[in-house]
Amino acid sequence: MVDAKDPPLLEIDGLSLTYVTRAGENPAVRGVSLTVRAGEAVGLAGESGCGKTTLALGVMGYLGRDCRRTGGAVRFQGRDMGALGAEELRRIRGSEIAMVYQEPSSALNPSLTVGAQLMEVPMIHGRVTGPEARERAVRMLADVHLADPERIMAAYPHQLSGGQQQRVVISMALLSNPSLLLLDEPTTALDATIEAGIVELIAEIRRTYGTALLFISHNLGLIRQVCDRVVIMYAGQAVEDGGVAQVFAAPRHPYTRGLFGCMTLPTAGRAARPPIPIPGQPPPPRQRPRGCTFAPRCGHFVDGLCNRAEVPMEKVPDAGPGHHVRCLRWRDAGAGERARQAAPLATPGEEILRVEGMGKDYVVHDRALGALVPGAGGRRLRANDGLTFSARRGETVAIVGETGCGKSTFAKVLMGLEAATSGRVRFDGADVGRVAVDKRTRRQLRALQMVFQDPDGTLNPSLSVGAQIGRAVKTLGVETDKAGIRRRVLRLLDLVKLPSEMAAFKPRQLSGGEKQRVAIARAFAGNPAMVVADEALSALDVSVQAAILELLTDIQRTRGTTLLFVTHDLGVVRYIAHRVVVMYLGRIMEQGSTDEVFAPPYHPYTEALLGAVPIADKGVVHRRVVLKGAVPSALDPPSGCPFHTRCPRKLGAVCETETPPERIAGAGHVIACHIPLEDLAAVEPVIKGAS
């Protein structure tokens, strides 16, 4: 499909981009070269802050006031973009190069209908009349598989779901028939099942329109599905590039190898392939070391070689055309790599949490004043419905499901931030489902703590790290005198493997991973019996994730803490959870031990979740499952089985009318589905042949 003799469509040649700030210059992109040929899909991968997005904006010539090009050139169809006038640039943007951003809700104008926004594109770039623009827009919406394009045309962006919005954004980008499409993390803000649909759409667009793609993602699994070639970036430089087949089969740069090594995969059990964290963190722009930027984190670092001079890109001779790596020691990079043994998970003890038929309704009032009148009418939003499960001491229970499935609501009820409407939540013998947090005893508060999702919001920006942990120690009544608190704070910092000097730091001086470690230290201040982690890893880069995951399981093993892991990341679940609870629209679809849930018989929803995970590992046979439609509103949930509107294995009317029976597939393995167990067991596994 790609002819190497064609002149490249996009040629980035040694591009350097620098942000000028109050503190000085921050080089964000340093001498990156890459080419995209017509019809080719090139992936740009790397962790946050490596310069991916700046590079994409540089291609569009969209740099902000504080960002400057300090070297190199971008050539599009042979023309130097830097030499073009504003008028010509405007013509190329949108008509020849189109961009799709991460957040679809902010890419669309909330006060215009979708139709008005779509028709603008051909009317401005293609100079066509209104009716023709309209016809093209409707056709394009059908092409991105939006059902009922006429209705979508008349809708405002807020009336569409996130997945629909992203399809609209993609159709808008395609309307001018661009030869190059820049996609900046186009699915990161979406749920896994929606993401799978968008990725399938992007692949289809390439086939039908022959559009070249520059696909930016931190997710190597997605890059593998979408791209022909990949460029791995680290600290503003390209450190490795080559065909996806070659790079994924035999990554050469120690950083690329580290990225593959630190991923948790839903394919392999805990023992098979434990993730290996990359030590340290990327250097801030002005503190990059001399020579190889990865050197301080690299296991193959040789003093006097790696830190002497700038390391050039070197061709890897044996691995197909165009595989380059920026490493002086790539020939030895595979040797002596640590084959790590995963320490066994903690052994669970007696039951500590028992949830029995727990339900939580929110009453939604259409009028603000109605909220003041107790018992006044309003619609009921059933966030949790009949939850029944349990957790034992030292056990990790994962609650998985997509946005809006009610997993965070359950965490709030358990913590006492919300009150259950029905059922019981027995924690350590007492029913805490309706006991608000300020009515709980100090013993209960101490026993039940939480780690939050957003590392930037979890710490008070005005207080030092030590003061915050110390306050938790004091309030939870562990220590009372100053010296005792100080000792305890240092011990907790040590527990989360942070240096004791950090006690004096303010949160803004810490990286995301460090903030999350401090949050863990704070949660463990009172030696809790149970810690709820609400998406505690999802905002972190993979290399940092692996280390935090390791830390949590280590602490669990030594202290026998129960972990309730609320997450959407099935790779993480597979690695650390003893048991899994799968939720959809407030109800439990399936629960069981991790191995049971990850193998047939599955609930069709579990099957879809597994089938939607992008997998970077070449050695795995993965049957993709793509669901249609979006999650229905919890205000108006489907009758019968809530999943019937999207279920690929729907039996018929019975799914729509009757609540599915709970089928017992094994000790503690329960599937709520109308399909008989034998049929569910006969389903072909989604994931086979873990390497």
Next chain:
Amino acid sequence: MNQRLPSAPARDSAFRRAVRRVALLRESPVGMIGAGIVLFWVLVAVLAPLIAPFEPNATYHPYARPGAGHVGGGTFWLGADMIGRDILSRIIWGTRTVLVYAPLATFSAYVLGILMGLAAGYKRGWVDEVLSRLGDVLLSFPVLVLYIIVIATVGASGVNIVIAITVAGAPGVMRIVRGLTLEIGSRDFVAAARLRGEPAWYIMAVEILPNARGPLIVDACLRLGYVTITIGVLGFLGLGLPPPDADWGSMINQARGVAMAFPHMTVFPCIAISSLVLGFNLLADGLREISLRD
């Protein structure tokens, strides 16, 4: 696990950090001008006994024009008023009035507004409803009418000026604080504090308030400007400090009748008021500009 230490960010003493933060103002020329004007008036107030050429309340030479000389030596640089008091000296001494009462009144409006705003934004529910409606009622009143009502009831004095400005200003402060509290209160560190059983006062005072300081400092500067005007207006309406103490607003009021014939009696106090208000506003602009930049 060989977790290497991250490079430690430079750490300074609290004093040096504070100095650096103030030095940031240098990046905003507008803010520097504002700070310069305010600083000028502060120095004038502090040094009043040293720099005022005449006694502020003594009568010398009625209707003296600016630049006229005094028989006993010295010059009426800005002229004298109807009963012969030196205008420059009265402006210089009047600085003390405005620079004592404006910050005091602003501060007390802030204390009340912050307490109300924190309670409304953190407790929500009926507490919020009651406080917000109360604030709305006060805000919907024409401010001047409110001042006149308060001062007419309790009488004109320094303390009562502060009370009137507090009552009129607190609802505005409350609105800002309430909005900030709602936003900060939804952050995870506040939930973490609740989960470890912190009392409400601790959450409001330690977890929320310090993180709202940025916008509040900017607003306080702006409000200082308004209060300066208000004190002038109250003086003009005869609701300010009782005579004979020098007060910019009452200086303008007293000279009102002869303003056409002897403009110097009203123009110079007016310039004093507006320059100080301008100083506060420019300083607020500069602070806002710096806080928006990164």
